[in-house]
Amino acid sequence: MKNWGICILIFFGIWVNAYGQEQTERKLVQFSGFILNADSNITVPYVTLTNHSYQEQIFNANHQGFFSFVAHEGDTIRLSAVGYLSETLVVPKSADNSVTVKVSMKSHIIDxxxxxxxxxxxxxxxxxxxxxxxxxxxxxxxxxxxxxxxxxxxxxxxxxxxxxxxxxxxxxxxxxxxxxxxxxxxxxxxxxxxxxxxxxxxxxxxxxxxxxx
Incomplete structure (x- = not known):
C-alpha cells in the first residue's frame, strides 16, 4: 500500500511539473475583443467567458460587449449568454503581446x-x-x-x-x-x-x- 501511495505521489508530481512547465512555455497575451449578434451586428452585453484551459477562470464582458483579460496562446475560451448559443474559440498566436478579435453569437430561439x-x-x-x-x-x-x-x-x-x-x-x-x-x-x-x-x-x-x- 505504501508503494502504491508513493507511486501516485510521484506521478502526481510529474504531472504538476509538466503542466506548470507547459503553462510557463506558452506565451501570455492580452486577449481582447467585441461580441456581436450574428444576425443584427448589435453588441451582446454581459457575456460570460470561461477559460477552460487555465483553472476555469471566469471573465465578463461589459454592457458594450467588450472584454479584455490575460490568457495564454492556445487557451480554449467558452462564451455563454442568456438567449444565445454558446461559442468556443481558441486564443490565437500573436507576434506581439496582444490579441483582438470580433466574436459573433447566434440567438438561441426556443419554441x-x-x-x-x-x-x-x-x-x-x-x-x-x-x-x-x-x-x-x-x-x-x-x-x-x-x-x-x-x-x-x-x-x-x-x-x-x-x-x-x-x-x-x-x-x-x-x-x-x-x-x-x-x-x-x-x-x-x-x-x-x-x-x-x-x-x-x-x-x-x-x-x-x-x-x-
Missing part, C-alpha cells in the same frame, strides 16, 4: 409549448363554478331580448340620435306642422266654404217657414 391560462386558482374553484354554471342563451333568444319593447325603449332613451335621424324627424315635424296649419285655416274661415253658405241659407229658409206656421 415554448402553448399555455392556456384559466381564471380558477384551484380545482375546487373550477368545480364550484362548473356546478353553478349558467348556460348562455342561444342567438335566437339573445335577438329576442335585444328586440323586446323594453330593450328598444331603453336604447331609444340612452342612445343619442345621429344627424340623419335628426334631419328626418325635423322634416316630418315641419310637414305635419304645415299640414295642420292649412287644415285649421280652411275650417276657421267659413266665408270661403260653399257648404257653410248652403247651411246658412238653409237655416234662414227653415226659420221663415216656422214663422209662417
Amino acid at each position: 415554448l409549448p402553448v399555455v392556456t391560462i384559466y381564471p380558477w386558482a384551484s380545482i375546487d374553484e373550477f368545480n364550484y363554478d362548473f356546478m353553478n354554471l349558467k348556460i348562455a342563451d342561444d342567438d335566437y333568444l339573445i335577438a329576442q331580448k335585444n328586440l323586446s319593447t323594453e330593450s328598444l325603449m331603453a336604447m331609444a332613451r340612452d342612445v343619442p340620435r345621429n344627424a340623419a335621424e335628426i334631419q328626418n324627424m325635423d322634416a316630418v315635424n315641419r310637414h305635419i306642422g304645415l299640414s295642420n296649419k292649412v287644415t285649421n285655416q280652411r275650417h276657421s274661415n267659413a266665408l270661403f266654404s260653399p257648404l257653410a253658405w248652403a247651411n246658412f241659407i238653409n237655416q234662414i229658409s227653415q226659420g221663415n217657414k216656422s214663422r209662417k206656421k
Whole structure:
C-alpha cells in the first residue's frame, strides 16, 4: 500500500511539473475583443467567458460587449449568454503581446409549448363554478331580448340620435306642422266654404217657414 501511495505521489508530481512547465512555455497575451449578434451586428452585453484551459477562470464582458483579460496562446475560451448559443474559440498566436478579435453569437430561439391560462386558482374553484354554471342563451333568444319593447325603449332613451335621424324627424315635424296649419285655416274661415253658405241659407229658409206656421 505504501508503494502504491508513493507511486501516485510521484506521478502526481510529474504531472504538476509538466503542466506548470507547459503553462510557463506558452506565451501570455492580452486577449481582447467585441461580441456581436450574428444576425443584427448589435453588441451582446454581459457575456460570460470561461477559460477552460487555465483553472476555469471566469471573465465578463461589459454592457458594450467588450472584454479584455490575460490568457495564454492556445487557451480554449467558452462564451455563454442568456438567449444565445454558446461559442468556443481558441486564443490565437500573436507576434506581439496582444490579441483582438470580433466574436459573433447566434440567438438561441426556443419554441415554448402553448399555455392556456384559466381564471380558477384551484380545482375546487373550477368545480364550484362548473356546478353553478349558467348556460348562455342561444342567438335566437339573445335577438329576442335585444328586440323586446323594453330593450328598444331603453336604447331609444340612452342612445343619442345621429344627424340623419335628426334631419328626418325635423322634416316630418315641419310637414305635419304645415299640414295642420292649412287644415285649421280652411275650417276657421267659413266665408270661403260653399257648404257653410248652403247651411246658412238653409237655416234662414227653415226659420221663415216656422214663422209662417
